[in-house]
Amino acid sequence: MSNTNIRYTPRDRDWHPEPDFPEYRSTILRSPKQKLVVVPEMMADKTGPAFGQNVLGEFDNDMIVNFAQSGEKAIGEQIIVHGKIVDENGRAVPNTLVEVWQANAGGRYRHKNDNYQAPLDSNFGGCGRCVSDADGNYSFRTIKPGPYPWPNGGNDWRPAHIHFSIFGSGFSQRLISQMYFEGDPHIQICPIVHTIGDPRAVDQLTARLDMSNSKPLDILAYRFDIAIRGTNSTYFENKPEGN
């Protein structure tokens, strides 16, 4: 008899951003100096919370209206952002919570710590969420966020981006990342983007204009697929169950 022991594919730390990247100043004092400690994967890493459709309100997936006064809308280029969530094995990830947040069309966040001179939009809050369907698909509506300057010791500008938080089914699949827009010239000049060393990895975070899902005279669409950690299957021969 052989038991199958499922474990997650180890994270490729060369593919992920460099934790200590001085050109992104905040990492200098917030990146661990010691090596990560490798430990056996335990049940508490392979399990995690589940959130279903029941957490969602009617307009959670529509940032154009979910903070707006009745009958009004957020200012900006209206877009649909949609895609599929899969794992590294290519399997769809259904019923997983996706949380998103972003600046308004002028590049300003509704946050007490954001002092950028661009105005707030009284009809835009900047948060949304949805749950992937049975095939791993998710979708929400928003306005295209603006690029903005940020205090990093120099003349630094963030590309237009939307922050994503993804749960998956195991706590060690938990992921936060950012989505960029195809063709944005700020991508090349951003230190935060460049914490990722491999241009193919940056490209993976870049949404594609999707004319087939746009609505004529109404709203444009961008496609952004997301991959979370997959699993390896390891076979242990002749080991008693439980080991």
Add this chain to the structure above:
Amino acid sequence: MVDFRSLRNAEAQSNLDFPIKESPSQTAGPYVHIGCLPNFVGVNGVYPKDLTINGALPDGDKITIKGFVYDGDGAIAKDIMIESWQANSAGDLKNGIWRRMPTDLETGEFKLETIMPGSVDGNSPYINLWIVARGINIGLNTRIYFEDNLDEKDMVWKHVPKERQFTLIAKRVEGGYKFDIRLQGSLEGEDETVFFDI
């Protein structure tokens, strides 16, 4: 000739390549609260309340763990978000307990109100933590163990350098436990919190 008919209806290619690799992480940034704890920073009216729990607190010994997150200068970080995941008091992870908490924007203190986890597979009870913020490019995983509930035969314990084990142990204090997190230690590194590659 430009084929406008097909351009107008073109399907987008996937941004994923084969073989598929995990989407690379990016920092949660200084405004993570807007997306994950909007009511906490005054973005009210979108969600009735912030998502901080996955259900009511089940039966068990109620505990409160408080602490601060320090950077490499020893300064208290005040824009951190922490999530926790643990077994219930019976050691059951199918009914595990998830919590999400910010560090206070003014004081930097975080507070985890939960129950003492039960042992899973004979190991010491512990709480998994995941830490994200500005300046953290990929979420940091660590664990809270309890000084009065620690079994040295724990499967993970032997992998942790002895001189740094103390960074994973919550200390009993009046009213609960204290657990501080050091994102970056001094030159010797012994006081830096142990973070795991899980």
